[in-house]
Amino acid sequence: MPQNIASSAKIISASILLSRVFGLVRDMLAASLFGTSWIYDAFVIAFIIPNLFRRIFGEGALTAAFVPAFTDYLENKPRQEALKFVSSILTALTALLSGITLLGIIFFVFAPGLLSLLFDIAPKTQLTSNLTAIMLPYMPLVCVVAILSAALNCVKHFAAPAIASVLLNLSWIAGLLAARYFSNDPGQQVTWMAWSIVIGGALELLLQLPVFVKKELNSPAVFNLHHPGLRETANLMLPVVFGLSVMQINYLADNLIAEICVPGDGAVSALYYGNRLMQLPLALFGIALAQAAFPFFSEYIAKKDYTKARQSIIETVNSCLYIAVPASVGMAVLALPLTRLLFERGSFNEMSSSRTSIVLLMYSFGIWSMACQQIITRAFYAMKNMKTPLKVGIVMVGLNFALNLTFVWFLQEAGLALATTICSLLNASILLRILKKNLPGFELRQIHNMFLKAIFASCLMGLACKGVLLASEKYGHEILRSKFVFLLTQNISAVLIGTGVYFAVMKLINRKKLPAS
Known part of the structure; x- marks a missing residue:
């Protein structure tokens, strides 16, 4: 992997690891309070809307369209023009999302009361x-934070944006602890948790603003809907909304179908907990590498240095496979x-554990493809090719919906996770094949070889872990009487031995070249 991308990825990965550790603490507290109850089902469904906007418009489509455009301004136009572009984006985004949030709050406050006149x-x-x-105001806050973070990434500052999510998790944990100690009512407890998310979004914004000003990226507010950069970003964003957000749309469909089609309570919660565990390696390897590499991909393409662009994409995907394949297994x-x-x-x-673990099992098979998809998609966006991921995304969403309705009847919520995994495998494979045709000189041989090595070593690693x-x-129960100590020792031992086997096998494999595929 190019050294500049590797250095940036280390900063982002370290921050994501810290954030995910706090995220696990948060989820452990939530699981202890709510389990897989209807109360937590309600929270997960309520959080879908603001979180979907964050994933699609904040971390997804808007930043994917913004980064190439802003990089182009920085490389080829006066800096003052680049700053006016950022100001136009921020002003328009704040006005639009504030309006949507206000209308949403009015709707969700009054709609149940009006409907109760006609229905129970x-x-x-x-x-x-x-x-x-309660949580809708989180939406504009986090989307503005995403633009500030993307602008900082474009000037090669990664630390502050990367640790922003740590503040969200700390606020969330504080809300859960307050709920545990100051209330015994689950309804009140989950409400405290919802408010803590909004406070966390505000803290994220307060972290980014001083760094944004220090890097001299701020300029007087510009409300210019006719700014050419704003129009370019909007035109690029529309197809990206669908293309980059396939996983999020699939996850939304999973939750809605789980709520409607799976009998009883707990399906949505089990999906949530399983998805959260799957997100840990995905964020550490796929999202971290994609975020770190995206500005460099865009820079090389803007300079028409296709040799560097091609090599950086291949090396970034290979680095992802090297870690994500064993993580999947x-x-x-x-x-x-x-x-x-x-x-x-x-x-x-125990029933909650059983349901969640089966969901996690189904998600696990697709961790490596979901991670690579993050990188491959951004390679297309760096070339300002938004239509290809859009077209593939449309097909994948339709396929995911069909597979959901097929698998849910005999695998319940686990079938929904399996459908997402199958679609991610196909999505990444198709995009990689198309990228070969779109990027001059791009070859798949190195990627194929890395995948074969990683999957072989990972299978041996998996056997060692199972052993x-x-x-x-x-034998362990006779020695370790405490359930927690037993489980902790069991997991750590399996991870350490499995990791040792994987790296040893990879070292042996790399002594010989695999035949070209």
């Missing part, structure tokens, strides 16, 4: 509506013991 409103529906109204093997270690306490019982689990189940 279930407590779950009422709570979902209330929580959505390891997460699949450790799905149940890891879920039990992290979540099985309080209201989160550790079987041995510990047979």
Whole structure:
């Protein structure tokens, strides 16, 4: 991997790791309080709307369209023009999302009351509506933060944007602790948690602003809807909304179908917890590498240095495969013991662990492809090719919906996770093949070879991990009486031995060249 991308990725990965550790603490507290209850189902559904806007417009489409345009301004136009462009984006975004948020709050506050005149409103529906109204202000806050972060990334500053999500998790944890100690009512507790998310979004914004000013990226507010950069970003963004957001749309469909088609409560919560565990390696490797590499991809393309662009894409994908493939296999093997270690306490019982671990197992098979998809998609966007991911994305969303409706009847919520995994495998493979045709001199041989090496070593690693689990189940309970200590020792032992096997096998494989594919 190019050294500049590697250095940036290390900063982002370290910050993401810190954020995800706090995120795990947050989810452990939430699982202990709410388990897979209808209360937590209501929260997960309510959080979908602001979180979807964050993923699509904040971290996804808007930044994907903004980074190439802003990089072009920085490289080829006066700096003052680049600053006016940023100001125009921020002003228009704030006005648009504030209006949407206000209308959304009005709707979710008054709609249940009006509907109750005609229908009986279930407590779950009422709570979902209330929580959505509370958390909607998080949407404009985090989207503005995303633009500030993207601008800082374009000037090669990664630290402050990378640690912003740590503040969100700290605020979330504080809200959960306050809820635990000051209330015994689950409805009040989940409301405290919702407010803590909005406060976390405000803290993220307060972190970014001083750095943004220090880097001299600020300029007087410009409300110019006719700014050429704003129009270019809008034109680029529309197809990106769909193309880059395929995973988020699929996740939204998963939750809605789980709520409607899976009998009883807990399906949405199990999907959420399984997705959260899957997101840890995905964020550390796929998202971190993609965020770090994207400005460099855009810079090389803007300078028409296709040799550097081609090599940086190949090396970044290979670095991702080197780590993400064993992460997929390891997460699949450790799905149940890891879920039990992290979540099985309080209201989160053995049935909750079983449901969540099966969801995690299905998600695990696609971690490597989801991670690579993040990088490959940004390679297209660096070339300002927004239509290709859009077209592939449309097909994948349709396929995911069809697979959801097929698998949900006999695998329940786990079938929804499996459908997402299948679509991510196809999405990454198709985009990679198309990229070969679109980027001059781009070859897949190096990527194929890395994948074959990684999958072979990972399978041996998985066998070693499974052996550790079987041995510990047979002999460990006699030595370690505490359930927590047993699970902690079991997971750590499997990870350490499995990691050692993987790197040893990879070292042996790399002594010989695989035949060209």
